[in-house]
Amino acid sequence: MRADFKDIVAGLLLLAAALFFGLIGFSQLPLGTSFRMGPGYFPVLLSGLLGVMGLAIAGRAIGAGAAVSAGQIPWRGIVLTSGATIGFALLVPRYGLVPALVVAILLSAFASRRMTPALALALTAGLTAFCILLFRYGLGVPIPLLGAP
Amino acid sequence: MELTSHLLLGLQVAISPTNLLFCFVGALLGTLVGVLPGIGPAATVALLLPITFTMSPETSLIMLAGIYYGAQYGGSTTAILINLPGEASSAVTAIDGYQMARQGRAGAALGIAAIGSFIAGSFATLVIAWFAEPLTTVALKFGPAEYFSLILLGLVASTALAHGSVLKALAMIVLGMLLGLVGTDVNSGQLRYTFGVGELADGLGIVAIAVGVFGIAEIFRNLENEQEREVGVKTVSGLMPSAADLKASAAPIARGTAIGTILGVLPGGGALLASFASYAVEKKLAKDPSRFGKGAIEGVAGPESANNAGAQTSFIPMLTLGLPANAVMALMVGAMTIQGIAPGPSVITDKPELFWGLIASMWLGNLMLVLLNLPLIGIWVRLLSVPYYILFPGIIAFSAIGVYSVASNVFDLYTLAAFGLIGYLLVKLGFELTPLLLGFVLGPMMETYLRRAMVLSRGDPSYLVTEPLSAALLAATASLLCLLLLPSVTRKRSEVFVEED
């Protein structure tokens, strides 16, 4: 059978999101009445709508043309780039801007396979200095360079 | 003539050396923070507020206003160059602007954005001078029912932004709205979908989501085929828009200016809706709508003009009634009060030099911005010749600092990382992300207005259609929805628009 698997996955994903928001909303938030709508009214309404849309997208995909392949997934890039942001998040409140920037730039630099160690170090030094000049001294962003605020 | 004498008074105030200098400082600073992802005009104005105490009221407001509209200019730059909209409204510019940049036409896109913004800004400034009072009355006609219907119309119209399936675009809007509801419910004070995470009480950060789904997800996409091809720009052809570009953009700039001028007056989302509405209109009117999303210059010219016109006219409710339309305006109201000026209808009569000086400075500021930005285009375009693998660690660093500087909130950085992944997943599944962002911004507003309307009508939904203006907006929404979802149209659309990249 021909089917657009990409759209089936897409539809099911939306359905899952709809169930997530809908069930939590329905069970934990008061719905209220249409006069005094509770905090759950609108989210449950939207979840219902999203669920129907998800089903429609998945349903329409059955029998439709086959999807193109997903292509390569740049795992190394995804892991290192996300790691850079998370590393920045872990370091900046405790140790300040400089260590956080060094780690974030080094990690993301190696996300690309074209990067060489020497270039990465040069890039880290240059970008860190540039960011500090721009944000700390240029814009006066109140993040300490070293240490906690 | 009265208006002429008022404008002359304003010009006298605005071209005093101090005011001219701070107008330039504001515009320059605004451009800079607009270009940098994350750190936006609201944060900048908040940081600079204490400095303005020592200035005269005119100078201080002239500089703060300069930051605000300067940021609107700057926000489009990164949207075009690296698909990184600084603000929700430049997300629209990113659609076709970024594609133009990839085709080597970044100069043309940046140039037309600056020119369109200047024309729109100048026109909107004149409108403020002429029609501030009557337009205020229009703004007051918009109650909860009208806002609800306007936002609904805006959301449905925004599916025109999508170049794929309408249904998928609608689903992204709804998903965005749900994400926008995370946080504290204004009406009841109850927490929704926060799972005990204290930082979520204020909701997910808009900056973190915008930078995540556009900026970070784009990096992942560019890393996909690294071995085979050099990503980014092919050859750069011309730094300025060609005569043909200008000709194609003239009408969209005019229409965008008109749309932005009108919608900007409405507080809360007016200016944002304007850029979306303009894009939808241009795509509808285009002879060959399939070019949109692939680098159509009209898709940059219209929304950028609408955005800037809206940014200018959003000053109207503040200047005439003391009602701030957004966070930056609220800070400017604060700046006025610190200076001992009660914002409200009396400003125009009691402080004519402030009112008209500010208006005249807006025009001067727009002129400065275009003079500042046109030469900068060369530098920006050269930035694109930096190999991508050197460029993107910088994007990550800037995004992280920008997102963190908004509220010194580490959680926003985790949101950034998570939405980079979510954005990439959604793109892989053939979804588009602009409708998601639009739903995220407008969803909570829509809920607030709906609930307010329902309390006012004591739960009677017919209130939405018995108010004439609201009824007209709903009728327009319904006919648009029919048009979009009619099977024949859908089939034709998918034949024309399906494209894989």
Add this chain to the structure above:
Amino acid sequence: MLKTILAATSGLALAVIAATASAQSWPDRQIRMIIPFPPGGQQEVASRILVEKLSAELGQPIIIESRPGADGNVGTEAVAKSTPDGNTWLGSSVPFTTQVALHPKSLRYSPTKDFAPVATFGTTTFMFTVPAELPVKDLKEFIAYIKAQKGKASYAGSGRGSVVHLATEKFKQSAGLEMEMIPYAGQPPAISDLLAGRVQFMALGSVFAAPLVKAGKLKALAVMDTKRNAELPDVPTVVEAGYPDLALKSFFGIHVPKGTPEAVIQRINAAVNKAIVMPEIAERFAKSNVDAAEPNTPQQYGALIEQQVALWAGIVKAAGIETD
């Protein structure tokens, strides 16, 4: 579990050591004053005027940080959790004292147990305002008008637990009125619906009300104070109108987390008291409709807070508007 306790105690010990060590040399670094509401408000404006003087007196920069969310609870909670070394202050105002009555179970701080009062520096008043077209001339006519509406009337509230919200609830109780609250996030967004007559009533901050009333776009029926407003001397006070209980002013003050060294509290208090008697401060406050407070001790401010907590708890209870 043991680990958590150990971590908590050692953390506490460190905090105490840090606090005592810093009491002598305080202030040795930049001070943050957190205002738990959106930027640009009246409280922020008054605080900025004040800290200019405090900063000169204490010899350290004081930055005002706006940390809005959940009717002020996000920022307030952040201060409650901060190190009690005198370097983090809370800008306290009426909502600080009302949230505990609105959320008796879910509120994660206590205004009296987790905070130490420092000083109050200013007060501000509110006015009963109605749309210009509403066919009423004074409070008495208004009450009759609303009663004739038989529950169809609405009023604008800004944030749960604000003076705007709770004072109107109190007014409804006193006058026996039926009005539905339409919630808004802050006063400015509510004003446009009030101007257009979609809501019939709002207890609006004088700073917003005065210019609109003078321009004839709103009518003021009463000032919620014991004395008339200097800008609108024709508007009677609530006392004159027969509702002395409604003379509910809002106050602005400073709190620090409990555990802040007494010496530090006294130094801030002295600096505040020195500033608020300056004629320049009174003048600049007046322009944004804030009255400078009389010099006061931390104990006096603490007593005011306790009195306010009890007052608002009574109003919340009578109105039956608790949320958990």
